[in-house]
Amino acid sequence: MSEDLPPTETAAKAEVRAAEAAAIRRRWITLGEVLAVIAVLISGLTLWNSWSERSDSAAVKTADAQRATTRAATLVLVAADAGERKLALKPVSAEQSVQSQKIAFPTSLGAPPAETTGEPRIEAEWFERGLKKARERADLPDNSRGDERLPVVITTRFLVDGEPHEDVALYDIGYTISGRLIAGHSVTLRGLSLVSHVKSGDAQATLDARWARLLPGK
Incomplete structure (x- = not known):
């Protein structure tokens, strides 16, 4: 037969459990936010890297074209x-x-x-x-x-x-x-x-x- 607790003690334990549950939810929310930020950063870095590679490639092609034009114009x-x-x-x-x-x-x-x-x-x-x-x-x-x-x-x-x-x-x-x-x-x-x-x-x-x-x- 379980021991009956006073109402005040029962309410205190309920508040503790509720606080622990809320803390766990906050930790999960915080972790999710961190993961979301990391995903955004990774996506941004990927886009920047892709743009940088295209930019470098375009610069190389432009430089090659300029050198070719200079060579062609040098008699x-x-x-x-x-x-x-x-x-x-x-x-x-x-x-x-x-x-x-x-x-x-x-x-x-x-x-x-x-x-x-x-x-x-x-x-x-x-x-x-x-x-x-x-x-x-x-x-x-x-x-x-x-x-x-x-x-x-x-x-x-x-x-x-x-x-x-x-x-x-x-x-x-x-x-x-x-x-x-x-x-x-x-x-x-x-x-x-x-x-x-x-x-x-x-x-x-x-x-x-x-x-x-x-x-x-x-």
Whole structure:
């Protein structure tokens, strides 16, 4: 037979049990809230990571495209066919299509600039007479001792994917000369090498300065 408790004691125990139950519910609610916050944070981090990866990928693609555009717009010419009297020129990059060129020579040669359209080239007859006179004034040997160098400035207008570009650069023409003063000299073209890209406004001065170094005492 159970012992009967006084009403006040029974009420106190009921309040204790009710308080314990409420505390348990609060703990579960708090834990649920924490888990919900963690879930939100995880979701946010996942979205941020996904966005960051897309952003990085887009940045890489943009940088690659910019580098590709810069490479495409940077022209380097080579001699495709080194004949004795004419050099046929072509761009290193197959993406570039030369439309026209202007070849400028050192001022002291007295040779006017030569212009080409549709057939990039350099011909010995454009500058040969002035070159021979310059070598004579400089008291240089009748015959070359290896390949000689004549600097020129080549202004090239070209297309890349239909977009027009212009390049101004200093090149050295490789040549040899042989013969005698009385019998006449013969100039043979050997090739072309890039020296540097230059600004249009400084091109002639840069060209003349290089020629002064290559042919001292002219």
